[in-house]
Amino acid sequence: MSPRDASVVLTGAAGGLGSAIAQRLFEEGARLLLVGRTPGPLLSLARALNGGAGDRSRVDALVVDVTTDEGRRAIIDAAAARRVNVLINNAAISAFGPAQDLNPEVARRIAETNIVAPMLLTAGMLPLLHSRERAQILNIGSTLGSLGVPGFAVYGASKAALRLYTEALRRELADSAIRVQYYAPRAIDTSFNTPQVQAFNSATGSASDSPQAVARCVARMLQSESRQRYAGTLEAIAARLNGICPEWLDGAFAKHRRALTSLKFPSGASS
Ligand SMILES: NC(=O)c1ccc[n+]([C@@H]2O[C@H](COP(=O)([O-])OP(=O)(O)OC[C@H]3O[C@@H](n4cnc5c(N)ncnc54)[C@H](OP(=O)(O)O)[C@@H]3O)[C@@H](O)[C@H]2O)c1
Numbered sequence: 001m002s003p004r005d006a007s008v009v010l011t012g013a014a015g016g017l018g019s020a021i022a023q024r025l026f027e028e029g030a031r032l033l034l035v036g037r038t039p040g041p042l043l044s045l046a047r048a049l050n051g052g053a054g055d056r057s058r059v060d061a062l063v064v065d066v067t068t069d070e071g072r073r074a075i076i077d078a079a080a081a082r083r084v085n086v087l088i089n090n091a092a093i094s095a096f097g098p099a100q101d102l103n104p105e106v107a108r109r110i111a112e113t114n115i116v117a118p119m120l121l122t123a124g125m126l127p128l129l130h131s132r133e134r135a136q137i138l139n140i141g142s143t144l145g146s147l148g149v150p151g152f153a154v155y156g157a158s159k160a161a162l163r164l165y166t167e168a169l170r171r172e173l174a175d176s177a178i179r180v181q182y183y184a185p186r187a188i189d190t191s192f193n194t195p196q197v198q199a200f201n202s203a204t205g206s207a208s209d210s211p212q213a214v215a216r217c218v219a220r221m222l223q224s225e226s227r228q229r230y231a232g233t234l235e236a237i238a239a240r241l242n243g244i245c246p247e248w249l250d251g252a253f254a255k256h257r258r259a260l261t262s263l264k265f266p267s268g269a270s271s
Pocket of ligand 1 (some may be wrong): 013017037038066089142188189192
């Protein structure tokens with residue numbers, strides 16, 4: 001749909017990509033409910049977009065944790081009041097390191113934030129979205145959800161789960177007025193990537209994009225209603241090939257193994 005017709009819930013709105021999406025969609029005329037966990041950056045973003053004005057009809061902000069029942073309930077209530085017709089599940093956390101160092105708390109938080117929360121928020125929003133003439137759900141995934149990369153087993157597994165959830169939901173809702181979309185960025189220049197991830201990405205020659213460039217793609221996707229997109233031609237081809245025959249790509253990850261081995265990780269702190 002045209003951003004001018006969109007009333008959007010955007011999770012993770014104050015993050016690197018979230019704030020760029022918020023800015024872009026705002027410029028294109030969308031109304032926004034910005035959702036985030038940390039009040040300072042979220043409220044400043046809402047104020048900046050509103051030009052300091054107290055009018056919250058264009059942009060409002062809600063400080064909640066999407067992994068809690070109360071947080072998701074508050075989003076759904078606020079979304080009903082704003083006649084929301086677009087949900088962008090963007091909030092996520094990262095995990096990076098050898099699989100054997102996985103910390104149980106990190107494993108639980110990754111699952112809660114990256115897959116359980118978007119599924120439950122989507123389920124709770126569906127009655128509202130079904131009541132709209134047209135609606136969209138856009139899930140932000142990752143290339144790493146289609147391509148298993150050493151060091152990203154846990155994060156990649158969460159994004160692969162989100163990708164499959166999105167695909168099944170798209171097919172389930174195909175006869176409805178709700179379009180379900182999945183966008184898979186490659187690396188983005190945000191603080192999501194720790195210095196270790198940045199060192200790994202440069203050792204492996206992984207390309208990255210600015211949050212503004214990714215936000216432009218997300219805005220285009222919202223407008224075009226396309227089902228699934230991957231950032232980067234090579235990444236898109238690799239993801240497709242891997243979907244057909246993953247063994248073909250197994251030989252391409254020696255440098256990733258070397259880079260992972262050369263990095264120092266505190267024991268049990270894979271995150
Ligand atoms: N950066 C990359 O290289 C990359 C590549 C591919 C895909 N992606 C995907 O792009 C999306 C945005 O990533 P980003 O780079 O913008 O990361 P980011 O800068 O770390 O932003 C993530 C946002 O999610 C919020 N968040 C995390 N847990 C939350 C929770 N429980 N409740 C509410 N909000 C929560 C964070 O809030 P706090 O600040 O309060 O923690 C933060 O604002 C994610 O889905 C990520 O998986 C990123």
